[in-house]
Amino acid sequence: MSPFPSIPTATCRLQFHQGFRFADAQNIVPYLRDLGITHIYASPIFRASQGSLHGYDICDHNELNPELGNRDDFDSLTEEMRKYGLKLILDFVPNHMGITEGSNLWWMDVLENGPSSCYASYFDIDWKPLKRELESKVLLPILGEQYGRTLEGGKLFIEYDQGSFCLRYEDRYLPLAVHSLLPVLERVVSKLHLEEADVPVELESIMFAIEHLPYTQEALGGRMAELVREKEVIRTRMMRLCEEHPEVTAAIATALEDFNTGGEHKNFDPLDALISAQHYRLASWRVAAEEINYRRFFDVNTLVALQMHLPEVFAATHQLVGELLKSDVVTGLRIDHIDGLRDPHRYLTLLQECHANAHEVNPESKPLYLLVEKILGRDENLREDWPVHGTTGYEFATQVIDVLIDSDAEAQFTQTYRRFTGMALPYSEFAYRGKLLVMRAAMASEVNVLAHQLSRIAETNRWYRDFTLEALGTALREIIACFQVYRTYITPEGEISHEDHRIILRAIAMARRKNAELERTVFEFIRDVLLPPADNPHPVDENARRLFVLKLQQCTGAITAKGVEDTAFYAYTRLVALNEVGGEPGHFGSDVERFHQQNKMRGEKHPHCMLATSTHDTKRSEDVRARIAALSEMPREWARAVRTWHRANRKFAKKMEDSAAPDLNEEYFLYQTLLGSWPLYPMSEEERQEYIGRICHYMVKSLHEAKINSSWIEPNLEWDNAVSVFVERILTPAKNNSFETSFLPLSERVAELGAFNALTQLVLKLTSPGVPDVYQGQELWDFSLVDPDNRRPVDFNLRKSMLEESFPTPEEMLSQWRDGRIKLFITQKLLHLRQQHFSLFASGCYDPLKTSGIYARNVIAYRRGDLVVVVPRLISQVGTPPVGDCWQDTSVEWEGLPDLFNVFTGGWLASCPSMPMSQLLKVFPVGVFITKESPH
Template sequence: MSERLTGPISTYRIQLTPDFGFAEVAALAPYLRELGVSHVYLSPILQAVPESRHGYDVTDHSRIRAEFGGIEGLRALSAALAEHGLGIVVDIVPNHMTVPVPESGNAPLWSVLKDGQASPYAPWFDIEWVGGKVNMPVLGDDTEPVADGGVLRYHDHEFPLPDTHYRLVDWRRGPGYRRFFDVSSLIGLRVEDPEVFDATHRLILELVAEGVVDGLRVDHPDGLAEPRGYLARLRAASGVWTVAEKILVGSERLPADWDCDGTTGYDVLNRITRLFVDPAGAGPLLELFVKHTGMPHDYATVVGQSKREVLDLFFAAEVDRLHAVVGSDRETLVELLAAMPVYRAYAVPGEPVPAESAAIVEAAGRAAAARLPEGAPVAEVVDRVLRGPAEAVTRFQQTCGPVMAKGVEDTALYRWYPLACLNEVGGEPDHFDGAVEGFHAFAREMSPTSMTTLSTHDTKRSEDVRARLAVLSELPEEWAAAVGEWSSKVSFDPVLDYLAWQNLMAAWPIGPDRFFDYLFKAAREAKTSISWAAPDPAYEAGIRDFVTRAIDGCGASVAEFAARIEPYARSNSLSQKLLQLMLPGVPDLYWGNEITDFSLVDPDNRRPVDFALRRRMLAGQAGTPWDEAKLLVTTQALNLRRRLDPAAPYVPLEAGEHAVAFARGEQAVTVVTRLPAGLARRGGWGSETVTLPPGAWRDLLTGAEHTGRIPLAHLLSAHPVALLERE
């Protein structure tokens, strides 16, 4: 199939829910067109659990979700958007389906539970058949399953009778199938099988061929048996712009042989965030963190400990299954998994191992050997997972990602947080090195087709929360004094309190229910006192009491601190937004973030958006100064992107320590402020200048005209950012 278009210019992510479906999105079409985006980017649209608020729990690949309006509602949405020059990008979920409650809600799975390996759907699922049965982890108390009307019931669970093809086991045991991370309610699909690929993608590909869908976002490709092969098959079948939710760590880059247009942008998000963090604050903030929490100075120590803990707590079944095909020593295998520094190393069975892949796994082997008894068969295990039986190579690759996700994203990042804006998906919280030169080097290599982002449905904190937190790196003494004051009045658990103070300030104003929900989740993810699997009602009551006392007793002081740093946070907010929108790539705007949004991790960041407010502001009604400025920056940049050549090169411009400036070819210039508190301390811009490329330039934010060498004090007098277009 030939490629229909080169891809979106920009996208606007919408979180569809049973309360906000296709008709509600269609009503936004005039607003989104005026905002400046080219495509609406929809969360998953296939039929999921009816009450699902996210849609990743797919139950039926042959239907568009009824709660959103079904396929006719989607076609109507496509037509409504097309009237305003807008297209649709959709989020697809190839890695898994849901195990619903009752289980009869997933017809292919029900067939497998009923008929076992004889089911025509048995090839769909990545199941470990033991004695012809699959373990289903649902049992949790002394209640016995009961036969009722031809089915076996256990609380709300439902299974076919006779129970020949499945085995009910304790809910804490790993299931007899590959799952999404440690979520037993999501069962892995075998899309490497061409028939499974065709069956699970038929409807989406029909919508692409029909012109309803213009682009695809692929959820969690690292969970698949062979991501490269999957993406090649998808591209051949669809021919449209496609990005992959690939989490890159450090200097890691997207595999060059993946047939897609780029990532969903976490790599860019983390680079931008670090640009606004003052490395001089690293030492003081680390000491403050250790003082308040008692945690180690070394992040790597916490990561290693966290990964070994989750391997023991959650992944025994996965390790057992992997060990059965790798052989050798189980402890060595566990240590090798814990030492892997990335989500996947991309060895493919039957192919020569890429040198980079071998280097990653061999380095992990050396790290593992340092913790193992002398003589442990490390080299043997490394060789088996790189060059051994096909299942050993594939299973190791598929296990690394869940261990990284649960050990780092969902454990270590909740334990080690000297500056929580760095604790993002794919982030490195011990790296404060946001040098301008390094940023320019990164930006010069950015793809014009890869997605860029600042906030998503999965970020730990919204972009404006991170903008406030970044200021703390410039004011560590003032922050230490404030936290000292608050902690002297209200305390609960040292390993949680300091995270609470950072997020209470950065998300302010926030009510007790939202703040409790965040802290409760953070405590369960950290797993230092409670976890999802080990609740403690007394500890949970303690969190609730802490939240009440913190807001009642310290809320006024927290509000005062947030107000005091607002000029700097606002500068960071506008600067990072303009950078993201003007860098090479396809900028994605997470719904609502065209003005300020102070959301924390999901489900907080999936709350309804007040579009009526945003429409009024876009029509000219006044809002807060910060909101007005962010909306101005967003609309002007997005609309300029419609006029800008996507391939326009990134050209750095010299602008000193406190500014980042670059041109996009000969069409546009972006100038933003960084480290604004330090800039204020030194007395402002002084005599610093930026030299514009030849020609006459107009600032789209102020209307002012400029040429040649411009004092930064003049250029940035109205806003901390400037967006210039050649006249």
Template sequence: MTSIRATYRLQLNKDFSFADAQALVPYLDSLGISHVYLSPILRARTGSTHGYDTVDHSTINPELGTEAEFRALVSALQQRDMGVILDFVPNHMGVGGANNALWLDVLKHGPQSRYAEWFDIDWHRQRPGMEGKLLVPFLGSSYAQALAAGDLRLKADSDGFAVWAYDGDKLPIRPQDELALLERYGSADAAIAALTGQPGHAGSWAALDSLIAGQHWRLAHFAVAADEINYRRFFINSDLAGIRIDRPDVFEHAHNLIFALIADGLVDGLRIDHVDGLLDPKGYLEMLRERTPRPIYLVVEKILAPHEQLRADWPVDGTTGYEIGAQLTRLLTPARAEAAVTAAYRDFVGDGPEPGEEAYRCKLRVMDNELAAELSGLARLFATVAWSAGATSDLTELGLRRALRETLAQLAVYRTYVDDKGGAPRDGREIARAVAMAQRSQPQIQPPVFDFVRALLCGSLSTGYDPRAIASAIGRFQQLSGPVMAKGLEDTALYRHNRLVALNEVGAHPDRFSLSIAAFHDSNRRRLGSHPQCMIATSTHDTKRGEDTRAIISAIADAPDVWRSAVEQWRSDLAPHGDRIHPNDLYLLFQLVIGGWPIAGAADALADRLKGAMVKSLREARERSDWGVNATDYEATVSEFIDQLLADVGFFEHFHATRRHLQDIGRRKGLIQAALKLTIPGIPDIYRGAEDWEQSFVDPDNRRYLDFGALAARLAEPVTGRDDKLLLTRDLLALRRRLQRLFAHGSYEPLDCGPETLGFRRRYGTDQLLVLADLSAGHTSPIAPLATDLRTVIGSSEGPVWVLATP
């Protein structure tokens, strides 16, 4: 296996194929990358822009290219001593559409399908008529409206009859109904004609309605999912259905092709997506290590709470590094500014809940709405356990639902890892804390309810309970806690608390304003000791803002008084148009404009990019708009205001003076961030284009077209500059290539360089590395004298960060 020094993430889709990736190999080699890190390559839903909606584990996605083209890409890499890491999705599959043969078989045969147990489906829901049925919430209107409008049609193909919704979603009918149709009408064409009504005339569709009523599926409006979904989803995405990867037959099916590629020497590592969605993450990872044909690099997408460490007993090389990106942002955000930044926000927006309270409220909100069905299903499982023994038979399902709702909202980690025998002490502490806080918050709930919840989750119930029911309840609680945290905190609260949105990222909590130099050193030493090959990520396909967007926005903390005066001036400049925008949304927009204004190049496409980012932010915040019920008038008002803002001459006279000041600070922060990522313990991952200034907004903006030709041309130019991030990245990657043993195995020694200068040394044998970074707002820390005093290391570089190494 090629030694892993640095990875480069590429987002594959129909517009960026294996062939496109192969064309980049010379550029990535000259940049200094050792491994190309690809988004999922297995067959996904047609037109997928991300690949996380796998529909066939046995086939490479034809929209990306053929297996031969994938092998050609790998060959081109291996000729340069480079390799491939793949993103793999074990938690769920894409459903809907017409491409997932496993899902279509389940729709056709119901509980009797050979794949019925491969998906997490509850075939026994309480709603009358739903026994043995699967809810399919893919309609854009009510079922009755879709039927009357002619949006549902009976068709036939080589697989038999199926009802098609909007000509896109295929819903096969039962085999016995196929036979009955052919017996009655004589041919497929005659049957289709007989069951096709006239659009706009509801009564003319009665025969099709009668056929649909007898199927193993119930077609419904997408909003029904929140209340009645009966299969496990990825978060709240109904078109991503959870699979039972803990079953040996599912594991075997899902990994056959991936293992074959590994066995052929084509793949050096895997990134496991959403490991917390699995019933037994540790068991899955152990099985993966055992079954993988040869040793591979293995990292997991695991979101860690600020106080949480990756499990030492998981057989992985580390996480995908989201937590390290959050640390770097906070390291570059001065603690002394917190009060001033908070005051500026409150004066502009008004009083509101603190970040922790906001996250708590948003978790409750998502359980009352988008995840209501999942919470009810969990309460039903807990009630089943309670009712199986006389000691707890008086507990009610509704009472357990209320207690579970509050406990999930109080949980401080994404999930715990216990089974019916208990878990590690840290799991017990997290559960006990959450239950205690829930009980304090909801004293009207009878104490025995919380006692039961705590005992069940900690594996300490007395004898007499059904162990299988206990295991199901514990497992589902842990599979739900992650979505509650993700949708409540990441995808709602982080779009509401806009004090300093550089802090609002995946793996970060906005109440953690800053990180001390000492805490940063401590984190690096722990990583070197436990997971020295952990990935380090500063921009990813998941981040809400690119790393340099964040760096510039965080410069607000270096000049809070300048910022405070500026936003008040801008609001005055843009009145009365800005008065139609809620102050919290306006405050977010001002930060996005500052952070996203290009450091280099024109701002021609900025308006459309800002509009897309703001509309998504409004819907994620779920206050003045929402994904389910779009406030299109308000969204249009915000979009119109963006056009007005970017055309306002008076505004720009004031804007650019502040923008230049903050951008100068942010540029220095971006260079420090890049240098630290490439020198601290771990494997740096560079998201597509982030070797240069990365000023994306939330997806899909971070998947927009990238001019790799221009980057390659700049990299080939023999011109350097103190603020050229691309060349800094190239030079440090070259250093990683030259001093591979030092970066893989070298020590990490913090240096005391004063309150505003970060310094550390790394050594391996005779090789040494010294890194010094000026964290002061004015770029005034005495780096040069410090470097001069440390004469065991030679070489230098200009700018806010110095990296000196042995020749």
């Protein structure tokens, strides 16, 4: 049995889908072992919506996704992993489920039975919403147009098959409540009479049985199991009746034809009445933003939130994952969207307790290797009382790119951006406005519900009842928009940490400053609801207050994610290497000292936290960001280039009223994207067309996310098309197109600097405190953009063959850096080093080393016990490649260290108080050294 917890040396994230199955992963297990990976870090493997490329739309937590293979295929994978000594970390989704198809049996039962369903409490549904017409119903915003048009357009059908009736809309099949079928069966009886056929006694008996079935919540009481059993009996009887009486089958078909087409007089009232009798209300997808009455994942209508804080929901969703965790291969979990849960701390504690009980160990030791997907603010720390080993590493991706950016260039970059685009607002204003926009549009319903809750709370004390709904809603939206973190963690019992107290007060103070015209007492009331005074002379209903706080906390994270990551990050484009999940584009880089502090703190607090530089969620791959970061080293060249390209390309822009598509901000964004993703080798015609297609798709997605000239809700197709045409024209060689000629020289320079940045980034990830993750295939150069671009097939056969070959000399790899072997070489060397010195890397020890000389600020150097790491930054200031004499008098001080072995080039360095960089990086651009006394 594995030790507890099973701490990885390094993980490899694999994206499973119908194009990459369990068998495909099994085939690369030997390669991953040879690379130095100890744990496969899998995307969700449980049953998801058909054709899902990501697996986060889980339909059944207790079944493996059949598109990935069956249980035998999964067992074959784990057996192969066992053979090669690899472990498995599963990605688990506790916050929500996918509801696009009938394979989510819980959801289908809720649609059929409404509040009476035994699964009604599993989902976060408001059965008594603001709109009274929705009481005891679920709003289903799945229609492409308004309900009346859809109905009378003949797009809704009642269908019968094998004893069951259902409602079909396009490829969606929805259940029909059994009590609503009487009008259909009555129409069947009338058809039989018209045909002068006898009405079977069995049909009348079935109708009698339906008529007397209890179906309301009050009538059912605790008889849900009885109803389920009786409905199955009715279905079986109906199926047998149709088999024995073909005339009944024919009458059903004729009756349904009348319902579905409106009959001879095109009267759709009967069909409308039948649909209106269901426990759901069909609506246009546009209605969701304002009226949806179930909590979603962000603003995705097809993902419904679970009430994971309920013991029965926890038990029902964790059966299979609990079974898998009993093996000696599945040893860890990554918890998706932890901020969506009502009580994250309690949920994580339960996971550790269940795992501890299954293995008869102490839960205090955190026996389950547990990571949370948590986005931390710039100065926010992971909650220390959470029984986890860390986050999935977004913050490290931010920290490492920050240290590669020249913060001295901020003023010049800001000036260039403002002059070119005319956009003078600071990033903080983009984030603030982005959240307000989301609350007015895509997530208006969630905020409206919160405002009404707040209004009802105000009504419980005469001191507050004069606050209007409008004033409360406005103040609430402003406070949420001013949150500097994704959410707070006030417990269901009302416990408030000092950190949460500070966060809330800061948000309220900022909101008041921005809204001096709003009455001060409204903000004070909301403050006292969120942070109730110990001796409040004007208390409100305590239960209502606590429920409001818990619901608010679940909403702020989603609003921030949509308003910042999916809006502001695409609207504010000063230097898009900073616009990354967990990033803070308003801060233009950081210094080496801050990076050391962050590493040291992680080593002390969470030494086994994941370190990520690319994930399935990143807006740009690690290598793309490394390139764009290099632009910070050449602010003048960038300013000249963007002006030159604009003059050359503006003839390809399309005039649109008072503007041109793309606008200047979009054009600025595009040029950074091209520099970050441009291929390393000349493109064939086929490759060029594929590249153009990728960039066009990416630009349209960025337009929709920015929500300025187009959006997902209201796509401006003319603008989208104009931007795509612009991309096609500037990237297609022609006599009247000089762009590429002007573009390539700077692109070559950025690609070279970006490669060295990427190698520094790689070494830092593989040697800093924490557990490094290699996103699938990125052990070679990868210039992918946001999903689905970063989920394209990976050529593992190429990587395997390159790994099996003998690596060239370090000097040769450096001169041939474009083929990617240098990145693969560094990855394998350091991953194997981590395995050989597991205790050293698993410890949190970390000590910065001093640097001196002309390029002292261009070196990142630190010691981890017997290990020394030395890498360059801001390389253009030193010279390319950054090796040998270009370092001049720069040196690293490491008094007290014995002789050191160069992991990459071989050979020993004799001990001395100050080691010249010209020796440390004599022939190779990065350095990792180990003492000869260190055990192997």
